Amino acid sequence: MSRPEVVIIGGGPSGLSAAIELRKRGVSRVTVLEREQQAGGIPRHTAHAGYGLRDLRRVTTGPRYAAALVRSAEKEGVDLRTGITVTSIADLPDGLKADAVVLATGVRERPRSARLVPGDRPAGIHTTGSLQQFVTLHHQNVGRRAVVVGAEHVSFSAVLTLAHAGCEVAALTTPHARHQTYAALAFAAAGRRRIPIRTGVDIAEIIGRTRVEAVVLTDGSRIECDTVVFTGDWIPDHELARTAGLAMLPVAKSPVIDSGMHTSQRGVFAIGNLVHPAETADICALDGRHVATAVLDWLTIGTWPEAVVPIEVEEPVAWASFDARGIAVRVSEIVTGQLRLTHAGEVQWISTEREWLPNRSITIPTTEMKASRFPYAGPRLRIDVIR
Amino acid sequence: MSVVSDQPFDVVVVGGGVVGCAVALLLSHHRLKVALFEARNDVGAGTSKANTAILHTGFDATPGSVEARLVARGYELLRDYAPGAGIAVEPTGAVLVAWDDEQQAVLPKLAEKAAANGYVHTEIIDGNAVRELEPHLGPGATGGMVVPHEYIIDPWTTPLAFATEAVANGCELVTGFRVASARRSDDGTTELTAADGRVVRARFVVNAAGLYGDELHRAMGFDGFTVRPRRGELIVFDKFARSLLHRTLLPVPTSHTKGVLVAPTVFGNVMLGPTADDIDDKEATGSTRAGLDGLLAKGRRILPALLHEEVTAVYAGLRAATAHSDYQLSAHADAGYVCLGGIRSTGLTASMALAEEALEMLTGIGLTAARRPADELRPVHLTSLGEADDRPYQSGGSTVCHCERVTADEIVTAVTALVPAHDLDGLRRRTRAVAGRCQGFFCAAEVCALAARADGRSMQHWMGAS
Numbered sequence: 001m002s003r004p005e006v007v008i009i010g011g012g013p014s015g016l017s018a019a020i021e022l023r024k025r026g027v028s029r030v031t032v033l034e035r036e037q038q039a040g041g042i043p044r045h046t047a048h049a050g051y052g053l054r055d056l057r058r059v060t061t062g063p064r065y066a067a068a069l070v071r072s073a074e075k076e077g078v079d080l081r082t083g084i085t086v087t088s089i090a091d092l093p094d095g096l097k098a099d100a101v102v103l104a105t106g107v108r109e110r111p112r113s114a115r116l117v118p119g120d121r122p123a124g125i126h127t128t129g130s131l132q133q134f135v136t137l138h139h140q141n142v143g144r145r146a147v148v149v150g151a152e153h154v155s156f157s158a159v160l161t162l163a164h165a166g167c168e169v170a171a172l173t174t175p176h177a178r179h180q181t182y183a184a185l186a187f188a189a190a191g192r193r194r195i196p197i198r199t200g201v202d203i204a205e206i207i208g209r210t211r212v213e214a215v216v217l218t219d220g221s222r223i224e225c226d227t228v229v230f231t232g233d234w235i236p237d238h239e240l241a242r243t244a245g246l247a248m249l250p251v252a253k254s255p256v257i258d259s260g261m262h263t264s265q266r267g268v269f270a271i272g273n274l275v276h277p278a279e280t281a282d283i284c285a286l287d288g289r290h291v292a293t294a295v296l297d298w299l300t301i302g303t304w305p306e307a308v309v310p311i312e313v314e315e316p317v318a319w320a321s322f323d324a325r326g327i328a329v330r331v332s333e334i335v336t337g338q339l340r341l342t343h344a345g346e347v348q349w350i351s352t353e354r355e356w357l358p359n360r361s362i363t364i365p366t367t368e369m370k371a372s373r374f375p376y377a378g379p380r381l382r383i384d385v386i387r
Numbered sequence: 388m389s390v391v392s393d394q395p396f397d398v399v400v401v402g403g404g405v406v407g408c409a410v411a412l413l414l415s416h417h418r419l420k421v422a423l424f425e426a427r428n429d430v431g432a433g434t435s436k437a438n439t440a441i442l443h444t445g446f447d448a449t450p451g452s453v454e455a456r457l458v459a460r461g462y463e464l465l466r467d468y469a470p471g472a473g474i475a476v477e478p479t480g481a482v483l484v485a486w487d488d489e490q491q492a493v494l495p496k497l498a499e500k501a502a503a504n505g506y507v508h509t510e511i512i513d514g515n516a517v518r519e520l521e522p523h524l525g526p527g528a529t530g531g532m533v534v535p536h537e538y539i540i541d542p543w544t545t546p547l548a549f550a551t552e553a554v555a556n557g558c559e560l561v562t563g564f565r566v567a568s569a570r571r572s573d574d575g576t577t578e579l580t581a582a583d584g585r586v587v588r589a590r591f592v593v594n595a596a597g598l599y600g601d602e603l604h605r606a607m608g609f610d611g612f613t614v615r616p617r618r619g620e621l622i623v624f625d626k627f628a629r630s631l632l633h634r635t636l637l638p639v640p641t642s643h644t645k646g647v648l649v650a651p652t653v654f655g656n657v658m659l660g661p662t663a664d665d666i667d668d669k670e671a672t673g674s675t676r677a678g679l680d681g682l683l684a685k686g687r688r689i690l691p692a693l694l695h696e697e698v699t700a701v702y703a704g705l706r707a708a709t710a711h712s713d714y715q716l717s718a719h720a721d722a723g724y725v726c727l728g729g730i731r732s733t734g735l736t737a738s739m740a741l742a743e744e745a746l747e748m749l750t751g752i753g754l755t756a757a758r759r760p761a762d763e764l765r766p767v768h769l770t771s772l773g774e775a776d777d778r779p780y781q782s783g784g785s786t787v788c789h790c791e792r793v794t795a796d797e798i799v800t801a802v803t804a805l806v807p808a809h810d811l812d813g814l815r816r817r818t819r820a821v822a823g824r825c826q827g828f829f830c831a832a833e834v835c836a837l838a839a840r841a842d843g844r845s846m847q848h849w850m851g852a853s
């Protein structure tokens with residue numbers, strides 16, 4: 001490997017950051033393949049502020065953040081190719097031969113159909129993703145009165161976008177007992193506009209033959225609206241990962257990785273929201289910087305872990321994966337207790353007793369742990385909650 | 388009062404579903420002035436867009452029935468027509484699975500019935516053989532019957548190809564025209580009036596109005612059947628489920644319904660359904676909690692691993708069921724009228740045979756139809772949407788809809804075609820755009836923007852603003 005070639009699939013925050021870091025660390029050929037006409041990923045269409053805190057150390061809007069990453073990638077000499085959909089990592093486009101592949105294909109929100117919400121199928125049903133593209137990239141109005149399904153960070157992002165597009169929000173709904181975002185964001189987006197958060201309910205039915213007319217909630221109440229936005233409920237865009245036969249986490253539906261972002265297949269790494277659905281963009285960007293170390297070790301001395309196996313979890317812990325800061329964890333319901341990490345039965349880390357929220361990013365910071373255990377892989381790691 | 392055409396048409400076909408489109412196509416091959424009137428803004432947007440998309444051999448039809456004859460004939464006609472027109476067909480075959488002794492005991496009778504229908508290729512096999520054929524099948528299958536010629540077909544391109552070829556050959560397609568009333572004049576023509584007052588005259592009328600066939604029949608002055616919709620809800624699973632089965636997994640049918648099946652689709656997905664509920668509302672194509680839960684329970688038994696995959700789409704279609712167990716076909720010389728009614732659950736397969744039948748009935752009541760020479764006719768070839776066929780993205784060009792790998796060119800073609808898409812749903816049926824696992828999360832806005840640029844209408848129109 002005289003002039004090793006790294007191919008990164010996905011030009012969002014994680015992929016671009018990995019590319020920038022690898023170039024900075026002297027890898028001569030780094031190619032990013034992005035299927036959209038513009039690189040930048042999801043932040044391109046989230047117009048409000050809230051990006052860049054942990055990686056750029058300043059807060060900016062999504063489009064500015066995306067543009068900044070693209071500019072640095074270009075400045076660092078990353079070979080950025082857009083409008084290219086990768087359909088197989090074994091058979092890369094443009095005849096590319098990679099010594100290392102980094103998957104950074106991101107996530108999407110489960111659409112209405114995947115959530116099996118019954119009822120009519122009229123126009124006016126969105127995910128936050130489609131909503132923000134209509135509003136931010138194409139300056140369209142979407143409707144007059146919306147119900148937002150979900151009450152996690154992204155749900156409030158959807159509220160801000162709807163407000164910007166002049167669409168009143170009738171309510172947010174969540175099956176849980178409370179919303180799952182920061183109090184400040186909930187207030188800035190919803191509280192200040194007196195938007196009710198309907199807790200303990202799901203959407204039972206959508207009504208409207210051509211255009212949404214109302215939703216019926218599982219408590220039997222009905223909300224008149226012409227727009228419904230399904231938010232959160234993330235699923236990784238894992239098509240390439242699965243097609244390549246990578247080991248997958250059953251609940252997160254993301255590729256199994258270790259703390260170095262190695263997957264179960266030699267030479268293939270995975271980062272960003274593909275491996276932890278979903279964290280904020282800055283965390284994904286830090287993943288990109290973080291993976292560079294393992295990629296370089298692989299390219300220069302061929303380091304590869306013996307086995308990459310999942311971290312064991314016990315309900316209500318839904319899944320656990322790695323990010324640049326440590327271990328990313330999600331719980332499936334509101335639970336009060338101590339979150340605990342054990343390795344071969346030995347406690348490595350334990351939290352104070354507190355309340356853990358579903359859909360809310362939980363990180364076990366590996367920096368606080370016994371350094372001798374690094375790099376951590378999955379075997380014999382286990383996470384549970386002591387109630 | 389506005390008139391669609393000064394001269395009366397020789398034949399007006401009412402209803403642009405797969406049946407009406409097939410009739411229009413065959414008539415367009417003759418020296419006739421033909422028109423196809425469709426109430427919606429597009430062809431194939433009724434029951435024809437929401438079925439299980441199986442090209443049936445007719446093995447389980449009632450021997451001697453009109454349906455049995457026309458399904459068998461339609462199967463051959465459509466199978467042979469499809470490849471040239473760009474309608475994807477996959478020769479998957481099917482296996483009927485028995486889950487207990489009672490069902491097992493029915494299999495020999497079904498094989499006999501198939502033979503009585505002229506289909507002699509069924510083969511009864513034991514539980515082990517079934518599992519060998521379909522290793523992902525749930526536990527408990529006692530045996531099965533292989534029906535090697537039950538194929539799967541693209542239900543969206545079928546009516547579209549028929550209509551496109553009909554229009555290419557001079558048939559006039561009028562959408563947004565719901566025939567509300569009919570009046571026979573002294574000059575031997577029928578005047579059809581739309582809800583909005585527009586009028587059209589025809590020497591002969593063909594009723595292919597599907598769910599509304601009974602109402603049109605009455606408007607034409609006849610009685611005899613009433614359509615009671617039988618709703619079928621369906622769940623489409625992610626393409627990752629496609630490797631779980633090789634062929635369609637059929638249940639042992641009952642007198643009421645063919646039952647819930649698991650079938651691959653030509654688009655590379657797997658479909659679970661349909662339910663069968665008699666309802667009163669002819670537009671109630673929504674899904675229900677009970678329906679979906681019931682399907683999942685059945686799916687879990689038939690193909691347990693299916694439930695681990697994501698759901699891509701949910702939809703429902705309405706069968707034009709009547710109190711009669713057979714199609715309701717009739718010809719009325721005095722009225723210059725042919726009725727193709729009660730085409731319940733096999734109309735996609737039978738469509739081209741129904742067209743032949745309609746032409747025969749029309750000539751039987753006085754229509755003179757001379758076949759046009761082959762060199763005068765224009766065949767169509769649409770781009771196949773079949774996952775097993777070559778797809779445009781494979782020969783380059785950026786994709787817009789990433790899940791289904793639809794190129795920008797395909798979008799533009801679909802909205803500027805001879806029979807163009809008028810809304811996002813029509814665009815989806817022509818290209819598969821926004822029909823994939825993300826359901827538009829990534830591409831809906833870009834697809835609407837492209838369509839708007841290509842046909843000059845607003846993005847709001849393509850977003851379905853009303």
Ligand SMILES: Cc1cc2nc3c(=O)[nH]c(=O)nc-3n(C[C@H](O)[C@H](O)[C@H](O)COP(=O)(O)OP(=O)(O)OC[C@H]3O[C@@H](n4cnc5c(N)ncnc54)[C@H](O)[C@@H]3O)c2cc1C
Pocket residue numbers: 009010011012013014015033034035036039040041042043046048049050051052084085086087104105106107128129132154157158237240271272273274278279280281282284
């Ligand atoms: C509505 C919404 C609001 C958000 N708001 C905030 C916020 O305020 N602050 C914040 O920090 N984070 C926010 N996030 C999260 C943030 O956008 C994501 O964390 C971040 O974009 C993830 O980065 P990524 O690189 O992992 O994935 P993505 O940004 O999703 O990028 C993945 C890229 O891979 C490309 N790709 C996928 N498959 C292929 C393929 N086969 N071939 C080629 N290319 C491919 C995609 O086109 C995409 O560009 C929000 C997310 C959403 C959806």
Ligand SMILES: Cc1cc2nc3c(=O)[nH]c(=O)nc-3n(C[C@H](O)[C@H](O)[C@H](O)COP(=O)(O)OP(=O)(O)OC[C@H]3O[C@@H](n4cnc5c(N)ncnc54)[C@H](O)[C@@H]3O)c2cc1C
Pocket residue numbers: 401402403404405406407424425426427430431432433434435436437438439440441442443564565566567595596597598599600603617618619620661703704705706730731732733734735736737
């Ligand atoms: C759940 C389900 C599964 C099925 N599975 C299969 C299968 O696997 N294989 C198979 O071969 N068949 C199957 N079928 C049956 C098949 O879909 C139908 O038989 C076929 O689509 C009927 O076509 P059509 O043209 O008669 O009706 P439609 O598609 O309903 O077309 C009738 C058209 O007439 C129009 N119309 C109505 N009234 C008027 C009016 N007054 N003026 C103008 N236009 C009017 C309507 O708008 C409509 O577009 C299934 C059906 C269902 C519901």
